[in-house]
Every structure is written in structure tokens, then in C-alpha cells.
Amino acid sequence: MSKKIYLFDTSLRDGEQTPGVSLNLAEKVEIAKQLEKAGIDVIEAGFAAASPGDLKAVRAVAEAVEKPIVVSLARTNKEDIDAVVEALSGNNNIGIHIFIATSSIHMEKKLRMTKSQVLEQSVEAVRYASQFFNHIEFSCEDSTRSDLDFLCEISEQVIKAGATVLNFPDTVGYITPWEYANRFWTLRKRVKGIENVILSCHCHDDLGMATINSLAAIEAGVTQVEGCINGIGERAGNVALEEVALALETRYDHFQKRTSMVLKEIAKTSKLVSRLTGMPVPANKAVIGANAFAHASGVHQDGVIKDKSTYEIMKPETIGLDEIDLVLGKLSGRNALKQRLITLGYDADEDELKNIFKKFKELADRKKQILDEDIIALVDNQRKNELELYKLRNISISYDTSSQPNASVQLLNDDDQLLNGTSSGNGSVDAIFNAIDQIIDKDIELLDYKILSVTKGKDAQGEVFVQIKMDDTLAQGRGMSVDILEASAEAYLAAINRIKNLASSKVLKKI
Numbered sequence: 001m002s003k004k005i006y007l008f009d010t011s012l013r014d015g016e017q018t019p020g021v022s023l024n025l026a027e028k029v030e031i032a033k034q035l036e037k038a039g040i041d042v043i044e045a046g047f048a049a050a051s052p053g054d055l056k057a058v059r060a061v062a063e064a065v066e067k068p069i070v071v072s073l074a075r076t077n078k079e080d081i082d083a084v085v086e087a088l089s090g091n092n093n094i095g096i097h098i099f100i101a102t103s104s105i106h107m108e109k110k111l112r113m114t115k116s117q118v119l120e121q122s123v124e125a126v127r128y129a130s131q132f133f134n135h136i137e138f139s140c141e142d143s144t145r146s147d148l149d150f151l152c153e154i155s156e157q158v159i160k161a162g163a164t165v166l167n168f169p170d171t172v173g174y175i176t177p178w179e180y181a182n183r184f185w186t187l188r189k190r191v192k193g194i195e196n197v198i199l200s201c202h203c204h205d206d207l208g209m210a211t212i213n214s215l216a217a218i219e220a221g222v223t224q225v226e227g228c229i230n231g232i233g234e235r236a237g238n239v240a241l242e243e244v245a246l247a248l249e250t251r252y253d254h255f256q257k258r259t260s261m262v263l264k265e266i267a268k269t270s271k272l273v274s275r276l277t278g279m280p281v282p283a284n285k286a287v288i289g290a291n292a293f294a295h296a297s298g299v300h301q302d303g304v305i306k307d308k309s310t311y312e313i314m315k316p317e318t319i320g321l322d323e324i325d326l327v328l329g330k331l332s333g334r335n336a337l338k339q340r341l342i343t344l345g346y347d348a349d350e351d352e353l354k355n356i357f358k359k360f361k362e363l364a365d366r367k368k369q370i371l372d373e374d375i376i377a378l379v380d381n382q383r384k385n386e387l388e389l390y391k392l393r394n395i396s397i398s399y400d401t402s403s404q405p406n407a408s409v410q411l412l413n414d415d416d417q418l419l420n421g422t423s424s425g426n427g428s429v430d431a432i433f434n435a436i437d438q439i440i441d442k443d444i445e446l447l448d449y450k451i452l453s454v455t456k457g458k459d460a461q462g463e464v465f466v467q468i469k470m471d472d473t474l475a476q477g478r479g480m481s482v483d484i485l486e487a488s489a490e491a492y493l494a495a496i497n498r499i500k501n502l503a504s505s506k507v508l509k510k511i
């Protein structure tokens with residue numbers, strides 16, 4: 001039996017189904033390139049039929065990467081399959097991912113189709129797609145609540161029609177590890193031809209069982225695991241691929257299987273996905289959380305000082321976490337910065353480097369030590385500027401403990417007009433947001449607000465995440481600065497700009 005477990009990353013499709021997350025084309029391409037560096041085997045770049053913007057992004061991803069197979073999701077209808085053909089034809093290493101629900105709940109209540117209609121439509125869709133693709137994945141949506149006899153029947157039929165990968169998603173995160181493994185054993189025993197296709201699992205984390213279910217599926221003979229970086233995705237998210245890769249690596253003695261994930265790229269990939277989706281990684285998240293390698297209690301610290309193996313089952317270096325993160329300072333030059341950008345995986349041309357260097361020197365005047373995270377934040381802000389319809393020009397706050405704070409905010413719009421707003425609020429951040437609302441002239445609801453310290457020390461950069469609702473649309477925004485009021489205004493504006501960009505470029509994600 002194969003020792004290799006293929007990784008299918010759906011951060012750009014299921015990951016984008018995370019409420020409030022929306023990636024533009026450039027962001028999708030940037031993530032896809034990093035997924036390629038991280039050794040991902042298959043990238044699901046989107047759902048081509050969902051919107052013209054998604055179709056373009058699927059095409060752009062296929063053009064941007066070489067090694068991974070790039071696929072797009074499609075329903076079992078000709079229009080969806082044609083959209084994938086339009087997006088991907090002309091590229092090498094491409095495929096299609098066709099799905100339909102097979103559980104009675106979904107067939108009766110959602111699709112309003114009988115079993116035989118679902119079977120017939122699936123076979124027709126796979127047969128039609130086989131004219132254009134050699135790599136055809138077929139997924140039985142809600143497979144874990146589907147009748148096993150029906151799964152066996154539909155699997156056998158779609159294999160005959162040309163499916164090369166069979167996926168059995170736990171769409172609603174419902175199944176337990178033993179049940180999931182047993183289903184795969186049964187399918188492998190009963191479905192003719194199943195030994196000739198790649199068997200795949202796709203787990204959601206509604207009950208916190210996504211990782212254990214994926215590992216159980218591997219033990220039952222699955223050779224492809226689908227998931228997302230950082231475990232993002234619809235509702236509670238998908239399995240975090242880095243957890244599966246590290247579990248297999250660390251417990252190779254048990255599983256005897258490995259992925260081709262370039263483990264040293266995990267930290268960088270995780271940070272990129274977190275930054276571009278605006279989804280912070282919880283500190284206690286397995287493998288990549290800030291506390292994953294931190295030891296706080298005396299007994300543990302004593303053990304680690306004497307020998308790291310007492311409390312560390314894996315090394316931070318394995319996932320690319322540098323222990324020495326101090327890099328540049330006020331006296332560093334352009335070449336040192338350029339070299340550091342390359343090491344961090346950025347490809348900046350001379351013009352961009354010039355702008356980043358200017359911002360780097362400004363930051364170095366405000367902050368003694370410039371760390372990798374600071375540089376990442378600078379590039380991120382620089383790249384974000386290209387999409388900014390409103391830019392922050394200035395904030396001034398008057399505040400004393402006996403009265404409400406008052407904020408004056410100046411923004412520049414994309415016609416370079418200076419716009420002024422003034423408002424009070426329950427706190428300084430509230431006053432700033434009210435002043436921005438006044439300028440934008442919209443009802444904006446603040447749904448979530450978080451501050452994290454990105455780097456260490458009194459002059460650390462603060463990172464603010466917000467989630468807002470405007471025009472019935474949800475969006476997240478992120479801002480960074482050594483000043484948390486400025487970071488708050490930047491985050492709020494990033495979310496507003498994201499909604500404005502969405503409105504002008506693609507179908508709105510309505511709630």
C-alpha cells in the first residue's frame with residue numbers, strides 16, 4: 001500500500017466560505033504560490049461557476065503554479081462543468097471536482113431529487129467532464145449521513161464513467177473516527193474498481209473531530225486528505241492540513257505514512273493565510289499557535305532547560321519558526337532589506353522595494369528593533385494600498401478622563417480628495433470609528449474587534465482585527481501600527497475598502 005498521503009488544499013474555495021472572508025485575485029495567486037512551495041499536491045482554486053471573478057481567479061492560479069494539480073469545484077450540471085473548462089483549458093496539470101449530495105436529508109429537502117435522479121445526473125456529469133479532464137474527483141456531499149449501500153452504488157457507477165478520485169466528505173462534521181474508518185473499509189471491500197482510484201477524505205470541525213477523523217480515514221486506507229491551512233472553512237472550518245502533516249511526521253512510527261508537505265514552509269504559509277484572510281490564529285492552536293512551543297510553568301521550564309525532549313514532541317525549527325527573529329534596524333540598508341524580503345518569500349520589484357524601504361526607515365525611527373513580523377506587516381500594508389479606495393491621512397484625538405473622547409479623522413479618497421469627519425464616542429476607538437462612519441455616510445455595524453501584539457517590547461506593533469457589516473455584507477479588516485488607535489482605524493478602513501471592492505468586482509457575499 002502507498003506510503004504517500006496526498007494533500008488537497010481547499011483554502012481558496014472552502015476556506016473562502018469562512019464567514020467574512022473574501023480574497024481578491026492577487027491574494028489567491030499569492031497563497032497558491034506559497035502552497036506550491038509548501039509541497040501541496042492539489043489546489044482547489046475556487047468554484048468557477050460562482051462568479052466571473054471566481055472563474056478568473058481559478059484561471060490565474062492555474063497559470064501561476066506548475067507542480068500542483070489545480071482544480072475547480074462544479075455541481076453536476078453542464079454549465080458548471082463548462083465554466084471549469086473555460087477557466088482551466090490551455091493549462092497543464094488541471095482537473096475538476098464534481099459534487100452532489102447523497103444523503104436522504106439533502107436529496108429530499110435541498111435537491112428535491114430521487115436517488116435514481118442523483119445517480120443518473122452524477123454519471124452524466126462525470127462522463128461529460130471526462131471529455132476535457134483526466135483528473136476527475138467526485139464527491140458525495142454529506143456522505144457521512146448517506147446510506148452506505150447507495151454510496152457503494154454511486155461510487156461504482158462514477159468510477160465506470162471516468163472518476164479518478166472518490167471523496168467522502170463529512171460535510172457537517174458529524175461522524176466519529178471509528179464510524180468513518182469503518183465506512184472506508186466497507187467501501188474498499190464492496191466497490192468494484194475502487195482500488196484504481198484515489199480515495200479521499202474531507203472533514204469539517206463542527207465537533208472538534210476533523211483531525212482525528214482524517215487520521216482514522218488514513219488508517220482505513222484513504223490516500224488523499226482535503227483541508228485548509230489554519231483549519232479555516234465553512235462554519236467551524238475544515239481539518240488543518242498542517243496538523244495532519246505534522247501528526248504523520250511526528251508519529252511516523254505509528255502511521256508509516258507521510259505527506260510531501262515541506263514542513264519548514266508551514267509557519268510562513270500559516271502566517272500568509274492568516275494575514276490575507278484576516279483570520280487570526282488562536283494562541284493555543286495545535287502546531288502553529290503562538291503558544292505551541294511556549295513553556296510557562298516551573299516544572300515544564302525546568303524540564304525543557306535540562307532537555308527539550310521532556311516536553312517537546314516536535315521542534316519549532318521543523319515548521320520554520322526561527323528562534324532568532326531579530327533582523328534589521330535603523331542603520332540597515334536597501335540590500336539587507338531586499339535580502340530579508342527574499343528570505344521571507346516576497347518577490348518585490350525595484351519600485352516596490354523603494355516604497356517599502358521608505359516605510360521601513362519611517363518605522364525604524366519609531367521602533368528600535370525591526371523583526372520579520374514588522375517587515376511582513378510593511379509589505380502587506382504596501383500591497384493593500386493598491387486596493388484602497390479610502391486611505392487614512394490623519395487622526396487627532398482629544399481625551400481626558402472626565403469627558404468623552406473626541407476624534408477628528410482625515411481620509412483621502414481614490415480621487416485624492418481630502419475628507420474630514422469629527423465625532424465623539426464611548427472611547428477613543430469608538431470616536432474614530434464614528435468619525436469614519438460620518439465620512440463614508442453608511443450604517444456600519446462593528447461585529448468584532450480584537451487587538452494582538454505582533455512583536456515584543458513596549459514599542460511592539462499592535463495588530464487589530466475587526467469584523468463589520470455594511471450594505472448587508474460582512475467583511476474583516478486588519479491594521480498594524482506601533483499605535484493601536486492608528487491600527488484600529490487602518491483595520492476599520494481595510495474592512496470598508498474590502499466591501500467597496502467586492503461591490504465593484506464581484507457578486508456580493510450577502511448574509
Ligand SMILES: CC(=O)SCCNC(=O)CCNC(=O)[C@H](O)C(C)(C)COP(=O)(O)OP(=O)(O)OC[C@H]1O[C@@H](n2cnc3c(N)ncnc32)[C@H](O)[C@@H]1OP(=O)(O)O
Binds near residue numbers: 017171
Ligand atoms: C458543501 C459545500 O461546500 S458545496 C460548495 C458551496 N459553495 C458555494 O455555494 C459558494 C458558491 N455558490 C454560489 O455562488 C451560488 O450558490 C451558485 C452560483 C453556485 C448557484 O447560485 P444559484 O443558481 O443562485 O442557486 P442557489 O445558490 O440559490 O441554489 C443552489 C441550487 O443548486 C442546486 N444544487 C446544489 N448542489 C447541487 C449539485 N451538486 N449539483 C446540482 N445542483 C445542485 C440546488 O438544489 C439549488 O437548485 P434550485 O435553484 O433549483 O433550487
Ligand SMILES: CC(C)C(=O)C(=O)O
Binds near residue numbers: 073099139141167
Ligand atoms: C464539496 C464538498 C467536498 C464539500 O466541501 C463538503 O462536503 O464539505
